[in-house]
Every structure is written in C-alpha cells, then in structure tokens.
Amino acid sequence: MDPGLWCSGARVTVVVATRNRWPDLERSLPRHEGPVILVDNGSTDGTPARVRERFPQVEVVALGRNLGATARNEGVRLARTPYVAFADDDSWWAPGALERAAGLFDAHPRLGLLAGRVLTGPDERPDPICAALAAAPLGTAPDLPGPSVLGFLACGAVVRRDAYLGAGGFDEVVFFFGEEERLAADLAAAGWGLAYAPHVVAHHHPSPASRDHGGRRALAARNAVLTAVLRRRWRVVARRALAAARGGGPEWRGLWQAVRRLPRAVARRRALPAAVEAAFTRLEGATAAFEAVRAGNGAK
Template identity: 60%
Template sequence: MNDQVTVVVATRNRRDRLFETLPEHAAPVILVDNGSDDGGPEAIATAFPAVEVVRLGENRGAAARNEGVRRAGTPYVAFADDDSYWTPGSLARAAALLDRHDKLGLVTARVLIGPEGRLDPVSAAMAAAPIGTPPGAPGPSVLGFLSCAVVVRREAFLAVGGFEPHLFVYGEEALLAMDMAAAGWWLCYDEALVVRHFPQPAGRDDGARRRIEARNRMLTALLRRPPAVVARTLVSAARDSPAAGWDVLRALPWALRHRRRLPPAVEANLARLPSG
C-alpha cells in the first residue's frame, strides 16, 4: 500500500463498476459520491470498510474531486474514475518522480482502453511531445490530460483552486492544466505509468455531452485565451453544438469577471498544440 498517494474517485450511480475497480487500487481511496441514488455509498462502505466514502448529497461533477483532495492526508493525489485503475507499480513510480522533481506539479500516465488494452489517442498525442521537454523534467510537457490518469502534487492542485465547478464535466481538465502551468509547475507525461480504463458509453446522451464539451471549450477560452483564439473557439465550438452558444451567453458575466490572461510562455506553448 502506497503511503504517499491517495486515490480520489468521484462517482455517481456506478456501484457495479466500483465493485470491479476498487479492489485494484494500491493506495488508500477516498470515494466522493455525487448524490447517487442507487445505494452505492452504503454498499461500498459496507463492502470496503477501508475506503473513505464522502457523500456530497448533490452532483458537483468533476469538482467533487476537490473535496477528495482537501481530505487527503498525503502529499500526492491520484485521480481515478469509477471505471479505471492504476496498474501495479505506477503510483509508486509517480510518487518517486514527484519526490525527485520539486517543480513537477502533475504527472500523467499512458491510458490503455478496454480488455484489449488499446492505446488512448490522447496518450499517443502526449508521447509525440509537441511542446518539448523542459531541461531536467522527467518527460514531455503537457497542457491537457485525462482526469483518470494523473497524479497531482496536492499543494499545487489546491493552490490553483482545483477543478472549476462552473465547468461541471467534460473538458474540465484544460483550465486546470493552464492554471497549474501559469503558476510555474511542470506538467509531464510518463509512458511508464499506466492506467487501465474500461468505459461503457452505452446509455449516455451523446448530444448532451457534445453540448457541454462545446460550452466548456468556449468558456475556457473566454477565461484565459487571447481575443483571436476566443473568436476562433466560439465559431468552431458553436458549429459543433449551436445550443452551447446560449449556455455560454448565460455564463458570460461570470466568465468575464474571472478572465485573466496566461503568461506569454504558456500561451505560446498552447499555440504550438494541434488544437491551439
């Protein structure tokens, strides 16, 4: 059992998947429940007494992870979804990297999808190192990640405010990555770290997901990017989901109040990404 890392899992109505994945975690687990009504929190607390179950009573989306990080008593926190887990040795390696590199605020893993273990395209893109590797860093720099595949330095995560509650879910990682990089932290990819992910898309509303993803792309640009990038993002995201434009319009006063530009070096690296 790793004593430097806590695994934080945010969940909602996924009791059956948790019974499959929780036994795989090689570190203490804090399970943050987003108002499930399937009896999951009670069942998990009974079946896994070592797991700290936090019942929020409401659905906070990705920001539920913030509560888990606040409660963690370790210097590093790994995120996992209710349908994912870190492979043996990965958390210990991540902790060693964070111990060794004081500037490392976040390290992200290679993600293998499904029973066949096919490489997630996001991991392949990170391995290509489009923004290079800082001198002395343990791996290529990243300015985005999959939430189920990162280990964060707890103090760094909390100092930038964690996941933004207004973004809820889908694409919430981009803003956090920008803010950690703006604070001077390294965010790096290490393909020796491995996460297994077993997503089940059946039953999800793809139209609703596209709308939220488009909204979050627009809001993230409004919050941090220069006007030209904001305009380009608004056009492309509205094309993906016209209804998302109305969502952004309602959130516009909030976004403008919280807008702040990124340091030039971070913005320059974002511009070098294929999505930049």
C-alpha cells in the first residue's frame, strides 16, 4: 500500500518499538491499520532492512542502540496525526478499534490517554489488568468516556499526541517494564484525563521468544522503587523498597539496581499534586483488596 494513501485522512498513527523480534513483526505488521512508525532499538537480526523490504509502507526509524521504552518518544514526535496508538512487536489493534478511539478523543477534549481492552493469546483471554480497570475504583468523570484510571498497558494504549509530549513521554530512568506508571502520573498531574474503554480492543500474542521471568521480576522491583522516587511520597518509596527486600533473589537484585540509578531518579524527582497522590493511594488500596479476593477465590 502507498504510504500516502495510509496517511491521507488518518487520525491515529501506530508506533511500534522493537528489538530483535523480526518473526513477531512479520506476523503483526500486516494487521495494523493506518500509518505505522517502527522504532528499532538497535536490532542485530536485520530487522530495519527486512521491514523496509517487506513492508515499504512502514516508516522505519533505526536508532542504532537500545533506548528501551523511550524509543516510543521518537515515534510520537515523528507522527503527523493528533493521536498515537502503541503496539508491541507481538501485538496489534482490532479492526476499527483506532477509528473508535479517535472518535472518543474528538468527543472528549480532556482525554489524554485511552486504555483499551487487551485480549491475550490465541484463546483471547482478557489480560488481568482489564478487570482491575473495569472495576472503576476512581469512578467515572463526567467528561471522560469510561472509568478513570491511573494504570494501563502500553500495548493497549492510545494517547493524544500533544498531551503525551507535554508529559515528557516515557522515562529513561525507568527505561523498560512498568514504564506506564510515571507517564500516567504526569498526565494526571497536568490535568489530563485517563479512561478505560473496553470496546477499543487490542490483541496481544506474547512472543514465543524466551523470556527471563526472574529478570522481569527484578525489573518490576527496580522500576516500582524508581517510579516512587520520581513522583510519589517517601513513605511509598519505603514501602516498595521493603517489599523488594522481602521478595527474594530477583527482587533483591532489582533493589540493588534501583540504588545504582537512585541519583538520576532523585535529580528528576517532582512530587505529585495532593489530589493525584490521593487517587493513587485509593487505587492501590482497591487493587490490594481486588488481589486478595481473587487469591481467595482461587484457593477454593
């Protein structure tokens, strides 16, 4: 397809960040609707050249190095549409989903981020985050199209481009994994609304490539602490550090990694407005209760 035809009249650009995942891209790229910007994080498997050859309609940005989640920032800057949807190399948006999302943004000027419903794997199971978002512990603001949220999955999110760039995009201190929390906090602090829209659907078929689950636990612990240092009250920092210390090997490793990045996080620290901090506290209490109920039901 001619890239010009894609861009004509398009209101949503899909930004895909990738690294060494050509087999996944070969399956997912044909499923995208509208303009696509692929930002390559220094792949060594020939991904940029392969995409340019197989999918000439895709705009490829080869960074030459791994910038983690912040690679998406470059894609958003290059987008020429008012709204941007994120996708992973192993995910894509359902037909018509992005047009529906654009309509919601058009109708709700304060909407800065829309969290869609993410269906996982061949059996299309809703990601566990969907139930937490639908529970609406923060209620539904009258000027938003769905429950107010402060959490989302990047591969199931659509953003207002100007709001995203104004909030600084994703953060190089956090780098990757759990990068959504700080962005949500800064969007809310700037007055933007974040909402869940279950009828805007993304599909995520996790890559068959090997995943280091211990490494991900370490990243989760590290980034939970770093995000708290960047924006949350010090008692939250202490609570998350203590949880990591009690967690075990991967969490201990993550805590040590957080300590090494601590000077950068402290240098960029900016406490949230009281109302946003209170919303996070309320959300965390509701999430803990939700997890306790789910664990109890699973034990029966």
